[in-house]
Amino acid sequence: xxxxxxxxxxxxxxxxxxxxxxxxxxxxxxxxxxxxxxxxxxxxxxxxxxxxxxxxxxxxxxxxxxxxxxxxxxxxxxxxxxxxxxxxxxxxxxxxxxxxxxxxxxxxxxxxxxxxxxxxxxxxxxxxxxxxxxxxxxxxxxxxxxxxxxxxxxxxxxxxxxxxxxxxxxxxxxxxxxxxxxxxxxxxxxxxxxxxxxxxxxxxxxxxxxxxxxxxxxxxxxxxxxxxxxxxxxxxxxxxxxxxxxxxxxxxxxxx
Ligand code: NAP
Numbered sequence: 001x002x003x004x005x006x007x008x009x010x011x012x013x014x015x016x017x018x019x020x021x022x023x024x025x026x027x028x029x030x031x032x033x034x035x036x037x038x039x040x041x042x043x044x045x046x047x048x049x050x051x052x053x054x055x056x057x058x059x060x061x062x063x064x065x066x067x068x069x070x071x072x073x074x075x076x077x078x079x080x081x082x083x084x085x086x087x088x089x090x091x092x093x094x095x096x097x098x099x100x101x102x103x104x105x106x107x108x109x110x111x112x113x114x115x116x117x118x119x120x121x122x123x124x125x126x127x128x129x130x131x132x133x134x135x136x137x138x139x140x141x142x143x144x145x146x147x148x149x150x151x152x153x154x155x156x157x158x159x160x161x162x163x164x165x166x167x168x169x170x171x172x173x174x175x176x177x178x179x180x181x182x183x184x185x186x187x188x189x190x191x192x193x194x195x196x197x198x199x200x201x202x203x204x205x206x207x208x209x210x211x212x213x214x215x216x217x218x219x220x221x222x223x224x225x226x227x228x229x230x231x232x233x234x235x236x237x238x239x240x241x242x243x244x245x246x247x248x249x250x251x252x253x254x255x256x
Contacts, residue, residue, distance in 0.1 A: 007031060007032070007033050007057070007058075008031075008032050008033070008087035008088065009032065009033045009034070009035065009082060009083075009085050009086050009087055009088070010027050010032045010033070010034055010035070010086070010087060010088035010089075010090060011034075011035040011036075011037070011083065011086055011088070011089050011090065011128070012024050012027070012034065012035070012036055012037070012090040012092055013037045013038070013066065013090065013091055013092050013093035013120075013121075013124060014037070014038055014066075014092040014093030014094060014143075015034075015036035015037060015038055015044060015047065015092070016036075016038030016039070016040040016043035016044050016047070017038070017040075017043065017193060017194045018191070018193025018194055018195060018218045019092055019143065019188075019191060019193060019218045019221045019222060020036075020038070020090070020092040020093065021043075021047055021218065022217075022218035022219045022221070022222035023090055023092065023218075023221075023222040023225050023226070024036055024047060024051060025051065025219075025222065026219075026222040026223060026225070026226045027088075027226065027229075028051040028054070028055040028057050028059070029054070029055055030226060030230070031055070031057065032057060032087075032088070033057050033058040033059070034051075034057060034058070034059045034060070035059075035060045035061075035062065035079060035082060035083070035086070036048070036059060036060070036061050036062070037061075037062045037063070037064065037066075037075065037093070038063065038093065039063060039064065039065050040063070041061060041063030044061045044063065045061065048061055060079065060082060062075050062078075062079065066093045066115075066116050066120030066121075066124070067112065067115040067116050067119075067120060069119070069123050072120065072123045072124055072127065073123075073127070076124075076127040076128075083127075083128060083131060084131045084134070084135070085135065086128060086131065086132065086135075086138065087137075087138055087139065088138065088139045088140075088141065088229060089124070089125065089128050089132075089138070089139070089140045089141070090141045090143070090225065091121045091124060091125060091140065091141065091142045091143060091165075092141075092143040093116060093120060093121075094113075094116055094117040094121075094143060094161075095112065095113065095116055095117070095195070095198050095199070096113060096147075096155070096158040096195065096198070096199040097109035097112050097113055097158075097198070097199060098154075098199065099154040099155070099199065099200065100154055101153065101154055102154075102156050102157075105157065109157075110157045113157055113158055113161050114157070114160075114161055117158075117161035117162065117164070117165065118161050118164045118165070118168075121142065121165065121168065122168065125140060125168075125172065128140075129172075129176070129181070132179070132181050133176075133179050133181070136179075136180055137179075137180040137181060137233075138180075138181045138182070139181070139182040139183075139184070139229055140169075140172065140181065140182070140183045140184070141184050141185075141186060141225055141228060141229065142165050142168065142169045142183070142184070142185045142186070143165070143186055144162050144165045144166050144169065144185040144186060144187040144239070145162040145165075145187055145188060146187050146188065146189045146241060146243065146250050147159040147162040147163075147250065148162030148163050148164075148165055148166040148185070148187055149163075149166070149187060149241070149250075150249065150250040150251075151250075152250050152251045162187075165185065166185055166187075166239070169183050169184070169185035169238075169239070170185075173236070173238070180233075182236040182237075183236070183238075184228050184236065184237045184238065184239065184240070185238065185239040185240075186221065186224060186225060186228070186239070186240050186242070187239055187240060187241045187242070188216055188221050188224075188241075188242050188243075189215075189216065189241075189242065189243035189244055189247045189250070190209070190210065190213075190215040190216060190243075190244055190247050190253070191215060191216040191217065191218060191220070191221055192210050192215040192216070192217060192218075193218050196209040196210070211255060212255030212256045213244070213246040213247070213253055213254060213255045213256070214244060214245070214246055215244050215246075215247075216242065216243075216244045220242070221242065224240060224242055228240065
């Protein structure tokens with residue numbers, strides 16, 4: 001728990017749901033002030049209200065689309081005075097869309113994944129990093145995936161986007177050596193969030209993804225992120241693969 005004099009600022013993208021919302025809860029409880037972003041501002045407002053009932057922290061909200069470079073730029077400009085003091089950036093906003101074979105896939109789904117998971121993350125990070133360098137430190141946590149290490153049928157482009165997150169994390173850490181900025185890539189297996197609903201477009205199909213097995217929860221990954229952030233300053237957890245016990249590999253799931 002941080003004292004009032006040492007409150008840190010964390011920016012979490014994609015905080016309206018799932019892992020991002022759970023991470024906001026964890027970091028608020030740990031005493032972080034928060035900047036929370038997503039498209040669904042109403043959801044962020046409800047989250048803010050709930051968090052502030054339990055923790056004395058400042059929370060700034062911004063509703064915009066990570067696919068729109070201009071909207072990211074406007075956010076960076078409008079919130080510059082706070083973002084210049086940012087300690088932590090959690091690049092969490094992302095999605096998978098569709099599970100069709102490559103030859104049948106929808107080009108719009110590809111654009112949506114690449115523009116959100118890769119370009120959005122890049123532009124946001126490019127905006128924040130110079131401020132972290134100026135301040136002399138920071139921690140960037142990227143939301144990768146086991147899909148950033150292994151590929152499965154129908155997942156080529158989502159996996160490509162998460163392979164990119166892994167490459168970006170690697171490259172960033174190397175370019176930032178000596179700047180006191182940590183870069184960590186968190187790579188979860190199956191987590192029960194709105195992820196599969198967004199991907200499949202139907203609750204029934206989404207439920208089938210987790211049928212007969214116990215997936216990770218958003219809180220499990222939030223706790224992992226919180227642990228990574230709370231390591232002493234000289235420790236950088238480079239990457240962390242976290243599977244549910246019932247999932248031994250990206251395509252190997254035990255169901256009861
Ligand atoms: P989720 O519940 O669907 O949350 C996704 C979040 O990303 C939402 O807050 C969503 O907010 C935001 N987002 C999506 N597209 C956006 C856009 N264009 N602009 C702004 N925000 C956007 O899913 P989740 O599982 O928590 O996903 C979080 C991250 O974890 C993603 O990067 C995902 O790839 C990764 N991941 C998930 C799993 C899993 O099994 N669930 C496993 C490994 C990695 P709005 O819709 O309100 O904009």
